[in-house]
Amino acid sequence: MPDLYHTLLKYDIGYLRIIAGSWGLELETSEVDSASEELCASFLDLEAVTETMEILPADARSALTVLLESNGKMEWAAFARKFGEIREMGEARRDRERPHLKPISIAENLFYRGLLARAFFDAEKGAQEFAYIPEDLFEIIDEVTKEERGGKSTEPLGRPATPVEKAFEIPGSDHILDDATTVLAALRLNLESNGLPLDRQEQAPALQNLLITANLVKKDIPQAEKVKSFLEASRVDALRALVEAWQSSQEFDELRLIPTIICEGEWLRQNQPLVTREFLMDLVNSIPHNKWWSIPAFVRGIKEKFPDYQRPAGDYDSWFIKRTSDGQFLRGFAYWDQVDGALIKYFIQLLHWLGMADLASPEEGKEATAFRIKPRVESQKPDLRTSTFDGKIVVSSNGKIKISRYFSRAVRYQISRFCEWDDGGERRTETKEDEYQYHVSARSLTQAKEQGLKAEQLLSLLVKYTNGNVPPALVKALKQWDAHGTEARVEKLLVLRVNRPEILEEMRKSKASKFLGEILSPTAVIIKSGAESKVLAALAELGLLSEIEI
Incomplete structure (x- = not known):
């Protein structure tokens, strides 16, 4: 100055x-x-x-x-x-x-x-x-x-949380590592879904951006060597890698990821998320660790003291930001809470997803109203499993495989490439009590084969990581599939049944014969897909009225 x-x-x-x-x-x-x-x-x-x-x-x-x-x-x-x-x-x-x-x-x-x-x-x-x-x-x-200010230049913004604000605790965890494993496997298999369960879809955009930031994914393609190192690392080391990638990134833009707003326009090129992130992190670090702190009061404190924390020269007009719900442009300081305030709350939510903070709310299902900064990642031993094989794998004779989230992420990633991720026909991972469920099918093995994988590789993985506890029926099925491929098939077919063999013979001699498939019996034949109306018309020409039973 x-x-x-x-x-x-x-x-x-x-x-x-x-x-x-x-x-x-x-x-x-x-x-x-x-x-x-x-x-x-x-x-x-x-x-x-x-x-x-x-x-x-x-x-x-x-x-x-x-x-x-x-x-x-x-x-x-x-x-x-x-x-x-x-x-x-x-x-x-x-x-x-x-x-x-x-x-x-x-x-x-x-x-x-x-x-x-x-x-x-x-x-x-x-x-x-x-x-x-x-x-x-x-x-x-x-x-x-100095004396009247108590010798302090700065104090934590806001205040401690009230009993109501911290009534229902939501502990932070390292679950993001398991979700990262799921998303990486889904990308590797070219699945349409990201594989995450419905209760964690909210964090999917941030996680996908984080995987890019950590150089684990480029153009939707997992980077083999980096992914291997990430999955084989201990949970503490892997989480630390994600946190450090996020903290130092100039590209990871929290403002764009807030689900309630849409950012548009050239001003985004001048936006500096790293500067904003470091500023907010400094304010968070001034709060006593392991002490519940009020989120609304913290946001108000920033609004009162540093309202322009992310705005060059206090510019509230040239940033084109729309509200997601109705497309309303949020321009001017009047919308600070919906943009700048929302960013602070989203920042705290990211700290929670990264295992750096616990959240709390007045009751289950309500918006978080308090947060508590946790110790550094290295000291979170009670919450973060450091062993690679703390969980287990359970394999059933019908091909179902259950894998604990605390088991090796690298092994789960490999096994998932051979399996179906489904429940009721939808491709997704089903999580129950920290457990991932998959099952082996002819379709999943065919897809694995298309990626250069063999059923014997899956068998080797299961034998190795279950200490040989693979049901004989599944061992036999995998070996036979490798040797002969699919040996049984369940199909949905449309069948034409007639009362007399002569009718079927007459149909085979008519123009409609090209719409008929495999003969099942003297009075039954398969109708080719999409040819139902043509067969009905041919029967009518023969003087036979027919119907389709569903």
């Missing part, structure tokens, strides 16, 4: 006389540079600053405290929204209206006392206008007010 001397140099002599008068001084010169030196000599004095601070109104002292706790500067849009604007006027109008005698805002009061300045500075999001306290003056004001 500029010091007081260089700040004062940009003003005219009339303004310098106004701030001199507010400090009980009278300038002896009419030159700006010498007047600036004269003011610095008087202002930069501990006793003079102490006296000035004592006569400041309480609201003006509060505004200075906000700046002090922001290291002396704050985006102008945010400061002005909280403490008011400074009227723009030329020297003649200022000298005529004398605004310093009746300031219209806290900001104007501080400005005409020389305690507040505004200028454009380079920031991580580009050049932005800031409110600031000149650097050398900041050091003195900070010293004068």
